[in-house]
Amino acid sequence: AQKVTQAQTEISVVEKEDVTLDCVYETRDTTYYLFWYKQPPSGELVFLIRRNSFDEQNEISGRYSWNFQKSTSSFNFTITASQVVDSAVYFCALKDQAGTALIFGKGTTLSVSS
Amino acid sequence: GAVVSQHPSRVICKSGTSVKIECRSLDFQATTMFWYRQFPKQSLMLMATSNEGSKATYEQGVEKDKFLINHASLTLSTLTVTSAHPEDSSFYICSARDSGGGDEQYFGPGTRLTVT
Numbered sequence: 001a002q003k004v005t006q007a008q009t010e011i012s013v014v015e016k017e018d019v020t021l022d023c024v025y026e027t028r029d030t031t032y033y034l035f036w037y038k039q040p041p042s043g044e045l046v047f048l049i050r051r052n053s054f055d056e057q058n059e060i061s062g063r064y065s066w067n068f069q070k071s072t073s074s075f076n077f078t079i080t081a082s083q084v085v086d087s088a089v090y091f092c093a094l095k096d097q098a099g100t101a102l103i104f105g106k107g108t109t110l111s112v113s114s
Numbered sequence: 115g116a117v118v119s120q121h122p123s124r125v126i127c128k129s130g131t132s133v134k135i136e137c138r139s140l141d142f143q144a145t146t147m148f149w150y151r152q153f154p155k156q157s158l159m160l161m162a163t164s165n166e167g168s169k170a171t172y173e174q175g176v177e178k179d180k181f182l183i184n185h186a187s188l189t190l191s192t193l194t195v196t197s198a199h200p201e202d203s204s205f206y207i208c209s210a211r212d213s214g215g216g217d218e219q220y221f222g223p224g225t226r227l228t229v230t
Contacts, residue, residue: 037221043152043205044223091157098217101148101209106157 002027004094006105013082013112021077021108023092029053032096034068034075039089039107051075082112116142118210120222127198128230134194135225137208143188144210148219149181152205164191188213198229 003026013019036048051068059066063080079086089109093102117140127133145166150158162183163171170183182194195202207224
């Protein structure tokens with residue numbers, strides 16, 4: 001069965017701190033996709049990244065970086081030099097079989113204070 | 115980029131009434147759309163998969179007679195909450211799968227339903 005676990009329910013940091021959000025997934029498929037979304041208070045999901053299971057290269061986009069490790073079934077997300085605007089709920093999600101819906105983790109609420 | 119709209123963005127209705135939520139893919143065709151529900155401080159839970167021209171597939175525990183889904187065209191799926199109750203108050207989000215290939219899915223902005 002597919003499953004996404006985000007063990008951190010809430011994280012609080014002070015501006016400029018680095019923070020890592022953990023994501024562990026389970027799937028039997030060899031082909032799958034992993035996602036991270038940001039959900040600000042408005043509710044609209046903001047797409048951050050999509051990675052397929054065959055691409056284990058880490059990715060960096062500005063202050064954001066992602067570490068994908070198939071050996072530990074993890075897809076962790078790091079925000080460097082956090083800012084107040086990073087405060088939101090972050091969801092990790094998994095999609096395996098073609099044409100199916102995304103399976104979401106429970107989300108991590110990140111609060112960044114000034 | 116691909117855009118999915120939802121209408122209305124917010125709706126308040128009285129208990130016992132029905133409310134319809136629309137999900138539209140604006141610049142691509144979507145033979146498949148997904149409906150999620152999100153209760154406060156919880157995750158998104160898949161309610162049903164909507165396929166154009168056929169019956170929707172509901173997840174376990176979701177009442178198909180209460181949550182009516184119609185996917186009558188390649189760009190529109192509707193979710194009707196019938197005989198709404200306060201416990202149906204939630205954030206409803208749809209996503210649309212681009213039929214043009216790549217299996218990309220795009221999320222709508224969500225509809226906040228409050229049943230009084």
